[in-house]
Amino acid sequence: MSVNALDLSKCDLKVGIEVHQQLATGTKLFCSCPPMKSEELPLSFERRLRPSQSELGRIDAAAVFEFNKGRVNLYRWNPESSCLVDADEEPPHPISAAALETVILISEILGARIIDEIHVMRKIVIDGSNTTGFQRTAVVGLGGSLAYGDGKSVGVQSTTVEEDAARALGEDARARQYALDRLGVPLVEIALEPIPDSPEGVERAALQLGRALRSTGRVARGLGTIRQDLNVSVKGGEVVEVKGVQKLNLIAKVVRYEATRQMGLLQVAAEAKNRSPNGVSSRVKDVTETLKTPASPVLKKVVQRDGARIFCASADALAGLLGFEPYPGIRVGKELGEIARTNGLGGVIHSDEFRKQGVTEAEDSALRAQMGVGKDAALVLVAGEEGRASTVAVLVKERLEAVPRGVLRETRAATEDGETRFLRPRPGAARMYPETDIPDIVVSPELVARMGLSLPVPWEQKVRSYSEKYSLSGEMAVQLYDSDKADLFENLAAKSKLDSSVIASILVELPARLAREGVEEMSIDGSLLSSVVLGLDRGLFAKEGAYDVLRTLGKGEVKTVEDAVSRLGIASMDDVEVERIVSEVVERNHTLVAERGERAFSVLMGEAMKLARGKADGGKVSAMIRRKMQEAGSPKQGDGGSA
Amino acid sequence: MGDLEGYRGQSLTALEAAGVSIGDFLSLEVDGQSVMGTLAPRYAHDDDSHIVIKLKSGYNVGLSVAKVTKVSRLAKGERPSFTSSNPKTRGDLLEVAILGTGGTIASRVEYRTGAVQPAISSEDLYSLIPELSDIARIRTEVILTVASEDLEPEHWGKMAEKVAERVAEGARGVVVTTGTDVMGYTSAALAFALQGVPVPVFVVGSQRSSDRPSSDAYLNLIGAVTLAVAAEFAGVYLVMHADSSDELLAIHRATRVRKNHASARDAFESIGIPPEGYWTRKGPELISKSLPPRARAEKFVPKPLFDPNVALVKFYPSMPTSLLEAQLASGLKGLIIEGTGLGHVNRKNIAVIQRFIAGGGLAFMTSQCIWGRVDLNVYANGRDLLQAGVVPLEDMLAETALVKLMWTISNTASAKEAEGLMRKNLAGEVTERSFPSGQTA
């Protein structure tokens, strides 16, 4: 059984991207609340949502389970960021004109057809993240395309304006908790056509789309303001929706993982079909009595709790296939564990890991006897509170029966380490009906024309202009654009006599380095950065000291650049001191200079900078060393082998 | 749904020319591109220059008829249909009658076209709220299909008669569903017309329509039906959310309840008294000990007549005499005044009222303050009103006073007798002791 990495170019991988970007308008989409995060949420109410009526009778087991978990939705809020509209106690106000204009503008940037008469819809969402039980959303533009480099482009399906969901605060057995501050914040959603490209190509498309959005200057920035959903499919599988990729640089990783997972499941499916061409038969039984005193420490702990039961799901012909990993970390057993965890249990124990989990051979035999299955069957144990465990056991049974189908239509969540985990079965077509509280909006040709005239300078052009005007490298110019500090940069470049690339590096690279060290990007704002640049410009410290100065300030250890410099002891050396150090170094290495000539330079430079400890400008030191070396004697050429 | 429901003018012409109907799957040529989707209905206030297409994604988009160069049908649509599951009716449960008076008790959505259809039959109701089938045997009937604001006094009479009919047929309790806008008036009207009713009657409505997953209709209805079975008391009550959460319902006295918010779930408040009790998921709670017990049904006779020839007039600063004069000239028999503060109107209007009373009319004073009690003895203005013959109605709500006057005039032989009945506390519409607003004994 091979555990080779997968060549995705042969898998017919297709990825559709949906980007959800918060807009930077002053109000929410259907009320006048300011979009802001509330730290305090003093008010609350509890609601129950019912699945929309026409679904009754044909909801699948998992959706019913989701609804019948019996949990209420607890909404917490603060009047500073929410009102009765957000609480579903007042009808929505007319749609925010600023948000609508922004989405029209974005549609036009993407070359979409603007809809003549916009209809706000209710898209049913019963997980509680909307107090109404639906999300208000409207198509503004259809079609268009996005170029994403190397001459490639992808079609745009639709551009919509919609309200953001409430912020999830967590859940327990009784209630799911949400904060209302984020509910109703305007979003633009752009759905791209499926991209038949590598994971990296997909990531680049998302990146370019984000840049195009930011070129409007009308979108929100910061963590959580942009979210990507991915629809991933491979040859022979189904489309799987992966929700909530928050970081762009995770997209390729998530796509790779999900595609590998799907290919792995297809491989397991092929083997299952091979073993059992007529499908997998599975059943569930309560085995609590059989495992009265379980040997497995995990099971022992669970059954000690009041009202706990153990259920066993068996699946003929699947022995060995639950723990089988066609690719590293991809196995059916993991999928079963996710179903259990999604429904509030710790996990499952399956027969391919019985020994590892401490289930004895005798227990194994007893279980098989009770289930009436032979050695070729796989067993899965589900333990916990009776209601929960029995429901999960049924879901596990259904999942086992679906093994020969390979990839299932489901909605998964992206994890922070670039994997995906099961959330729920994927609902059928979106259930939508008109939002009758909002009259249809006729978009005047004048508005379309006006927005057409105010299209922003394309981001590529802006980047090009930075690199031409300030002689920045292409990469640095893009980074500067992405950082949103281009205006600050231009301002500082005009004010100081520093090299443009030095300024750009302080604005863009240093905050990123500090972020990796855990200094929050929030604490390094524009005024802090400009004080560091201007301090450097005034010669308070050498540019090598900029990182330490910024870190000291960013951590809040000192208030001013002057304090940071004196705390760090890196006040710029005067020329006399620099000369003294350089003389010392050249003298000390006098033999080396004599032997190696110019090639001794780097050694000398290193030693001198070390002695200067960030207090001296590298350029100045270097010039001085070269001069001293020249003075020290006639440099020799060649490898020093002269006779 | 009609074939081209809601379409008119240019858009209707274009669609008729193409021979298509709502629900058909169409392709429309627009600017040389084709847009495909299902033809969706149009609504009453929409213009005549757009065609609405429901895209495959579920979104509706409106396309300007002027830009559509070709309409072709790709597939014939099916009419929206709703299937109800067959409810199990449990013979061991008691019967609760639900009377629909606003057309829609509950409704559901057909997502293919976005149509909303009312659920009227018990079967529909059971399939929308399956819990009901474990609470009672439900018997539903829609007796009126008028919007809340179009209700007339005769409709209250019809409701009262239907309630009495169901009671006579052995219903354990009756639930009347109605629009919330005038629900306070309706509950008061039923309280007067159904004095002495031997079973509990609960008037319910919803502030969020029942096609929404967050609708309050479900809890209000489940609570009212549960109460109709479980309550040990009789009489007419209004049952609605007690606060913003879907957990607690307040049982309001029918004659002392008022809609105090335009849209919130807990819009209804008992004025000057606490609610008569609450409903929680565990059952009735904090039920007032003074409620009448259930009684035998045989002797009960409703008094369903209401005389519409009365008016409710809210006094405001600078109110001209012409307004009241016009009203009184229209053959009015009685007048409820919502005066300022303790019950005042400006001097020039006192003269008009005096002439009305002298001519045989009945005039009563309530306060527009909502909380508190009128008193015409404190200021000269009040004493002038008293002298003119205006009768103060203590802390009776103005809306309740209006309904009571309509009922009283129909149920008395003379003005004198009517005035006496108006002063009498018939259905808990007046309290004897006052407490700070929001606080109660």
Ligand SMILES: [Zn+2]
């Ligand atoms: Zn708001």
